[in-house]
Amino acid sequence: MDVQVLHRVVLEAVRRACRWTPPCNWDAGQWKEELQSVAYLAALEAQRDYDPARGVAEEQLVLSRTLSALLTYYRREWRFAQRCSLLVVAPENEGDCEHNLLEQEPDPEAERFVEDICRSDALQRAMRRLSAREREVLYLYFWEQLTDRQIAERIGIAPASVSVYKDRGLGKIRSVLDLIRPPTPS
Numbered sequence: 001m002d003v004q005v006l007h008r009v010v011l012e013a014v015r016r017a018c019r020w021t022p023p024c025n026w027d028a029g030q031w032k033e034e035l036q037s038v039a040y041l042a043a044l045e046a047q048r049d050y051d052p053a054r055g056v057a058e059e060q061l062v063l064s065r066t067l068s069a070l071l072t073y074y075r076r077e078w079r080f081a082q083r084c085s086l087l088v089v090a091p092e093n094e095g096d097c098e099h100n101l102l103e104q105e106p107d108p109e110a111e112r113f114v115e116d117i118c119r120s121d122a123l124q125r126a127m128r129r130l131s132a133r134e135r136e137v138l139y140l141y142f143w144e145q146l147t148d149r150q151i152a153e154r155i156g157i158a159p160a161s162v163s164v165y166k167d168r169g170l171g172k173i174r175s176v177l178d179l180i181r182p183p184t185p186s
Contacts, residue, residue: 010040
């Protein structure tokens, strides 16, 4: 794929992604520049990974992978804005950033709960119980926001195996964390 075609594919992906409401911690101009950077990196990775033996057109593969990377990045940025309490949106004003309370403090009770879980010995024990493959699959699923099929392609296993590793890993974590869960009032 020549540079002009790659550039055209990236611009098409960014054009589509710019229709999405930018996260409120970004202004529109900076967001578009960021999307272009993410898109070029994803397009170059897709071009590097292209295998004509798979029977998929290179241009379609690059566009698909680029859009997927943009969507993953978009979701990650929105989650970040929400976690940091940068966003307080009334349902009728969704997408309107004028009413965001940037100075609002995160909920201290929720922060303490998350910190307690993250620092807990139980979570550390649960993580040590995971195999390297289970850890890798869970990381790609939760942090990279990849689908089972994308994870399978990335690490070279069947999508059904991804599901097995994911379920097994989550089961191990649940079994340990259930031991520290406070009893529910009856």
